[in-house]
Amino acid sequence: NPAFVSTSESDLSLQSKIEMLLDDLKWDDKGLVVATAQNVDTGTILMQGFANKEAIVRTATQRKATFYSRSRSQLWTKGETSNNFINIHDIFFDCDRDSIIYLGKPDGPACHTGSATCFHTSLDDLIDDPKNVKHRLASSTLYSLENTISQRKAELAVPQTGKPSWTKRLLLDNKLLCSKIREEADELCRTSEEGEDKSRTASEMADLVYHAMVFLAVQGVKLEDVFEHLRERFAQSGIEEKKNRARKVDQSAITKD
Amino acid sequence: NPAFVSTSESDLSLQSKIEMLLDDLKWDDKGLVVATAQNVDTGTILMQGFANKEAIVRTATQRKATFYSRSRSQLWTKGETSNNFINIHDIFFDCDRDSIIYLGKPDGPACHTGSATCFHTSLDDLIDDPKNVKHRLASSTLYSLENTISQRKAELAVPQTGKPSWTKRLLLDNKLLCSKIREEADELCRTSEEGEDKSRTASEMADLVYHAMVFLAVQGVKLEDVFEHLRERFAQSGIEEKKNRARKVDQSAITKD
Ligand SMILES: [Zn+2]
Ligand SMILES: [Zn+2]
Ligand SMILES: [Zn+2]
Ligand SMILES: [Zn+2]
Ligand SMILES: [Zn+2]
Ligand SMILES: [Zn+2]
Ligand SMILES: [Zn+2]
Ligand SMILES: [Zn+2]
Ligand SMILES: [Zn+2]
Numbered sequence: 001n002p003a004f005v006s007t008s009e010s011d012l013s014l015q016s017k018i019e020m021l022l023d024d025l026k027w028d029d030k031g032l033v034v035a036t037a038q039n040v041d042t043g044t045i046l047m048q049g050f051a052n053k054e055a056i057v058r059t060a061t062q063r064k065a066t067f068y069s070r071s072r073s074q075l076w077t078k079g080e081t082s083n084n085f086i087n088i089h090d091i092f093f094d095c096d097r098d099s100i101i102y103l104g105k106p107d108g109p110a111c112h113t114g115s116a117t118c119f120h121t122s123l124d125d126l127i128d129d130p131k132n133v134k135h136r137l138a139s140s141t142l143y144s145l146e147n148t149i150s151q152r153k154a155e156l157a158v159p160q161t162g163k164p165s166w167t168k169r170l171l172l173d174n175k176l177l178c179s180k181i182r183e184e185a186d187e188l189c190r191t192s193e194e195g196e197d198k199s200r201t202a203s204e205m206a207d208l209v210y211h212a213m214v215f216l217a218v219q220g221v222k223l224e225d226v227f228e229h230l231r232e233r234f235a236q237s238g239i240e241e242k243k244n245r246a247r248k249v250d251q252s253a254i255t256k257d
Numbered sequence: 258n259p260a261f262v263s264t265s266e267s268d269l270s271l272q273s274k275i276e277m278l279l280d281d282l283k284w285d286d287k288g289l290v291v292a293t294a295q296n297v298d299t300g301t302i303l304m305q306g307f308a309n310k311e312a313i314v315r316t317a318t319q320r321k322a323t324f325y326s327r328s329r330s331q332l333w334t335k336g337e338t339s340n341n342f343i344n345i346h347d348i349f350f351d352c353d354r355d356s357i358i359y360l361g362k363p364d365g366p367a368c369h370t371g372s373a374t375c376f377h378t379s380l381d382d383l384i385d386d387p388k389n390v391k392h393r394l395a396s397s398t399l400y401s402l403e404n405t406i407s408q409r410k411a412e413l414a415v416p417q418t419g420k421p422s423w424t425k426r427l428l429l430d431n432k433l434l435c436s437k438i439r440e441e442a443d444e445l446c447r448t449s450e451e452g453e454d455k456s457r458t459a460s461e462m463a464d465l466v467y468h469a470m471v472f473l474a475v476q477g478v479k480l481e482d483v484f485e486h487l488r489e490r491f492a493q494s495g496i497e498e499k500k501n502r503a504r505k506v507d508q509s510a511i512t513k514d
Contacts, residue, residue, distance in 0.1 A: 014384075021383050034291055034305055043300025043397035048291055048356040060380060092395035094375040095368055099305040101376050101395045111352055118351040119358050123317060126278050127271075138349035138358045140300035141484040145491050178446035185442030188469065189435035192476060201476045205469060206486040212445065212462060219449060219458045229463035231398040234405060 011061070018060050022053050026098040030070070033093075037065045037078065037102040037110065040089045041227040044139055046110035047078070047118040051100060056091070063088040065102040084108035105228075142223060145210070149217045170214045177215055184208040268318070275317050279310050283355040287327070291356045294322045294335065296363060296373075297346045298484040301396055303367035304335070304375040308357060313348070320345040322359040341365035362485075399480060402467070406474045427471045434472055441465040 025033055035051035038044065049067035051059070055075050059066045065086035066077040079085030086104040093100045111118040119138035126133055139147070152167045160168070170177045188204040190196075216223065282290055292308035295301065306324035308316070312332050316323045322343035323334045336342030343361040350357045368375040376395035383390050396404070409424045417425070427434045445461040447453075473480065 018380075018384060021380065021387065036293060036302065036305065038300075038302060038395070039397065041398045043295075043400075045293065045295060045300075045302065045358060048293065048351065056380070060384065090395070091380040092376040093378055093380065094305065095370060095372075095377070096375075097378075099376075100380075101302060103395060103397075113352060115352075118353075119349040119356075120352070121350055121354075123275075123278065123313070123348040123350065123357075127275060127317065130278065138295070138347070138360060140296065140360075141298045141488040143300075145487055148491060174449055178450065181442050181446055182439070185438050185465075185469075188472065189438055192431055192472070193435065198476060198478050198482075201473065201478045202482045202486050205473060205478065205483045206490070208442075208465075208469060209483065210487060210491070212442075212465060215445065215449070216458070216462060219455060221455050221458045221462065225455075225459045226462045226466065227398040229459050230402055230467060233463070234402050234467070 015057055015061060018057050019053060022056055024097060025053075025093065025100075026096060027053070028098070032068060032070070033097075034099045035065075035067055035102060036099070037086050037104060037106075039116075039224075040103045040105050041224050041231060042139075042143060044117050044137070044143065045119055046086065046106055046116070056100065059088055059102060060091060065104055078110070079107060082108070082112070084110065086110070142209075142213075146213060146217070146223055149214055153217050167214060170211065171218060174218065177211065177218065180211045181208070181215060184211050272314055272318060275314050276310060279313055281354060282310075282350065282357075283353060284310070285355070289325060289327070290350075290354075292322075292324055292359060293356070294343050294359045294361060294363075294367065296481075297360045298362065298481050298488060299396075299400060301374050301394070301400065302376055303343065303363055303373070313357065316345055316359060317348060322361055335367070336364060339365070339369070341367065343367070399466075399470075403470060403474070403480055406471055410474050424471060427468065428475060431475065434468065434475065437468045438465070438472060441468050 027033060031052050032050040034048065035055070036048045037046040039046055050070060051066070052068040055066045055068045058075065058077070064077050064079060065088060066075055068074070069076050077085070084107045086102060086106045088102055088104040090103040091100060092103065106116075109116055111120065113120070113135075115135065115137065117137055117139075120135045121133065122136050122138075125136060137143070137147070149167060152165065153171055156168060156171060164172070170180065184204065184207040188201070188208050191201040191204050213223070216226070284290060288309050289307040291305065292312070293305045294303040296303055307327060308323070309325040309332075312323045312325045315332065315334070321334050321336060322345060323332055325331070326333050334342070341364045343359060343363045345359055345361040347360040348357060349360065363373075366373055368377065370377070370392075372392060372394060374394055374396075377392045378390065379393050379395075382393060394400070394404070406424060409422065410428050413425060413428060421429070427437065441461065441464040445458070445465050448458040448461050470480070473483070
C-alpha cells in the first residue's frame, strides 16, 4: 500500500480520525458494507460494489471511489485500469450504517460495456420480449426524456413519412422552438402574476423545461453539463469546494513526502 | 403467502416466466442480490436492502418494492407498516447480474426518521465536526440547489441584516424575478440565434434553471412535482403505462379470484 507508506503526521491523524468514525458502521461478517456510486450531477446510479474500512478511508482521503473486491480479496480503485475514475464529492451512509453512497463525478462510462451505468438491463423489457432486449439505462425522468428527445433527433437523419411529432417539428424549426421557449417562460411568470395555483405552475415549468431540453438537444448540450455549471456556481456556501481543496493538499503531501 | 394462493393461470405463467428469467441472476451464498430503491422522478437513492427471487417476483408482479429481511428471515414490502409504499415503474439489474434497482415513486418518506431517504449522514460532515452533524440528504446537484434556495427562503422569516444575497433579493421581489426569467429565456435562445458555443448555451440554461427554481420556491412547488408532470406526459411511447396497467390487471385478478 505505497500511498500510505510515508504519510505526514497530519495525514495520519486524519486517517485515524476517519478510522475511528468508521468503527461505528455496521460491518457484515466479512467486514464489508454495500457501496453504491452515484453521479453527483444527474443522480444516476453508476455501479454497486462493496467496501471495507480501508476502502472507505482511501476514498475519503484520495477522493476516488474505491471498493473491496470479494473475488480478488483486494482493494480496487474504479478507474485504475480504465482511467474512468469516479471523483468523490461526498460520502453518505444510511440510518442503520450498513450502506454507503459515493457521490461523485465519473471521468467516463462506469461500465466495461461503455455504458454510463452498469444498470442497463430492464427486467420489465425482458418480461415483455426476452429475445429482443435493448440496452436501456436506469435513469430518472429528466434523463429518460433527454434520451427520448435525442432518439427523435437521430430519427430525423432518415427520410420522414407522415406528420412529424411535435418534438420533431421543434427540432427542425429553431424559430418555432425559440418562440415557444420565450412563450413558456412568459406563461410560467404569469402563473404568479395572475394568481394561478401550484399545479398550474408545475405544469408551466414542465412546458418550459421540455422546450428548453429540445433546444439543448439541437445545440448538442447535455443536461449533465448544465447541472455541472450550476454545481460549480452554487456549491453550498463553498463548503464542499473548501473540503476538496483541503483533501487535495493532504493527498499531494502524501505523494511528495 | 396469501397473495399467491389463488392466482389465475395467466398469473401463474407470468410468475413462472419471471422466475425463469431470474434464474440467470448471480445470487450470493444466501440466495440474495443487493436491491436499491431509487426515486423515479428525482433519482434520489431512497434505501438499500436485499432481495431473494421471491421478493423480486412479488415486486415485478405487484409493483411495490419488496425486500428480503436478513435479520427476520422473511419477505417484507416497504410500506406494509408505514403505508409509505414505493410504487415500482421499472426494475433494472447490472451487467454482472448481482444487483438490482427498484425505480419507483415513494408514497412518503423512505426513512423511519421521516427523511425522504435513509442516506442522510455525510461522512465528510462527520470528519469536519463529529459533534455537530446535521441531517443532510444525499442528493444530486439540482436537489442540493433546491434545498439551498428553500433555506434562503426560510431565513427570510427572521429580520435580515446587511446586504441580502441575490437569491434573497429574487425571493423578495417577484417583479425582478419574473423579468430575470424572461431575460434568461431570451439569452438562452440568443445563443443559437447569435451562433454562440455549447458552453455558452449550457451556462445560459443554468441561468434559466436557477431563476425558474427560485420562482418555484416562491410558489411552493417542488421540482419533483414538475418532473412527475413531465413523466406523465412523456412516458416513453406509453410503454411504461401500458405495462403498469397490464400488471394492475394481474394484481386485481389475484385479489379477486
Ligand atoms: Zn441499511
Ligand atoms: Zn458494468
Ligand atoms: Zn404555451
Ligand atoms: Zn405552457
Ligand atoms: Zn454487480
Ligand atoms: Zn432509514
Ligand atoms: Zn442575464
Ligand atoms: Zn444569462
Ligand atoms: Zn400531471
